[in-house]
Amino acid sequence: xxxxxxxxxxxxxxxxxxxxxxxxxxxxxxxxxxxxxxxxxxxxxxxxxxxxxxxxxxxxxxxxxxxxxxxxxxxxxxxxxxxxxxxxxxxxxxxxxxxxxxxxxxxxxxxxxxxxxxxxxxxxxxxxxxxxxxxxxxxxxxxxxxxxxxxxxxxxxxxxxxxxxxxxxxxxxxxxxxxxxxxxxxxxxxxxxxxxxxxxxxxxxxxxxxxxxxxxxxxxxxxxxxx
Ligand SMILES: Nc1nc2c(c(=O)[nH]1)N[C@H]1C(S)=C(S)[C@@H](COP(=O)(O)O)O[C@H]1N2
Ligand SMILES: [Mo]
Numbered sequence: 001x002x003x004x005x006x007x008x009x010x011x012x013x014x015x016x017x018x019x020x021x022x023x024x025x026x027x028x029x030x031x032x033x034x035x036x037x038x039x040x041x042x043x044x045x046x047x048x049x050x051x052x053x054x055x056x057x058x059x060x061x062x063x064x065x066x067x068x069x070x071x072x073x074x075x076x077x078x079x080x081x082x083x084x085x086x087x088x089x090x091x092x093x094x095x096x097x098x099x100x101x102x103x104x105x106x107x108x109x110x111x112x113x114x115x116x117x118x119x120x121x122x123x124x125x126x127x128x129x130x131x132x133x134x135x136x137x138x139x140x141x142x143x144x145x146x147x148x149x150x151x152x153x154x155x156x157x158x159x160x161x162x163x164x165x166x167x168x169x170x171x172x173x174x175x176x177x178x179x180x181x182x183x184x185x186x187x188x189x190x191x192x193x194x195x196x197x198x199x200x201x202x203x204x205x206x207x208x209x210x211x212x213x214x215x216x217x218x219x220x221x222x223x224x225x226x227x
Contacts, residue, residue: 015143016061020210023106027211027224032107037220044101046218049109056108057172060206064141064192068168068176073160077137077197080128087176090160093118093126098159100182103218115180117161120153123196133198137205138179138190146188146205147214148181150198157182160193185216185223 026032036047045051071087096119102110129150136153138146152158159180162169169175174191181188187207208214213222 014061020060023207023212024210026106030224032105033221033223035221039219041219044111045109046103047221048223049103049107049218052108052110055102055110055113055173056104056106058104058106058186059191060142060144062142063171065171066141066176066192066194071176073177073193074195075123075127075198076195077199078130078133079198080130081126083127087162090118090162090177093122096159098157098180100157100180102182102186105185105187105212105216105223114165115159115161116163116166117159117177117180119156120158120160120179121156123160124154127198129198132200135199135202137197137199137203138193139195139197140190141192141194144190144192144206145203146190147203147208148184148188149202152181152184152188155181155183183217185213185218187212188216 032048034048038047068087073085073090074083075085076082095116098115098117099112100115102113134150136148136150138148160177161180162175162177164170164173169178174189174193177193178191179189179193202214204214208225211224213225215222
């Protein structure tokens with residue numbers, strides 16, 4: 001299984017095949033589904049979730065080592081101004097601090113994460129999505145991909161984060177820069193993001209192709225696409 005992976009060109013190493021197989025099985029079995037929904041968010045903890053105080057590391061198994069000085073973020077596709085931004089370019093943009101909760105589909109949630117980063121809307125203002133842009137596709141340095149609708153990306157709480165709890169985001173959690181989309185299950189928040197593509201058409205990402213829900217709303221338990 002170490003053949004060139006179809007996901008991206010710079011994919012190297014071996015993914016955690018067992019973990020991927022187990023999570024695919026969860027999807028086909030509908031594991032963790034409670035059948036309860038809380039669309040109005042009456043509770044802080046979404047259905048079927050349990051609170052943790054540590055911060056689990058979850059990924060497909062390759063931790064890319066990207067030095068901040070080598071980091072580039074490409075923004076392309078259906079935009080007026082495609083661009084490539086270095087880490088320094090990103091640091092020069094207006095910054096925000098934000099606090100939010102993380103909800104991972106494997107059932108852990110973590111409250112009150114403090115981030116520093118750049119709003120997705122700031123990047124969108126610079127790149128200028130064209131009217132044809134309806135979806136946003138993320139590509140990461142480990143080959144991982146994920147996808148959201150453009151309105152989900154342009155929500156006012158979506159960040160490109162590079163600090164967590166006042167410290168540079170650690171490598172295992174996606175440093176130098178990761179996406180944070182608080183309203184969706186955390187698999188939509190690409191670590192080590194290297195490309196943000198505004199697209200006319202949707203394109204399922206790594207987990208979306210393996211049985212996970214395209215929309216990923218924790219409050220209505222959109223865990224799997226067969227529910
Ligand atoms: N590049 C990349 N981003 C990724 C993943 C991954 O494998 N690669 N896994 C996703 C999943 S399933 C989860 S739950 C979160 C975990 O982020 P954490 O390790 O910081 O908790 O990252 C998401 N983003
Ligand atoms: Mo996850």
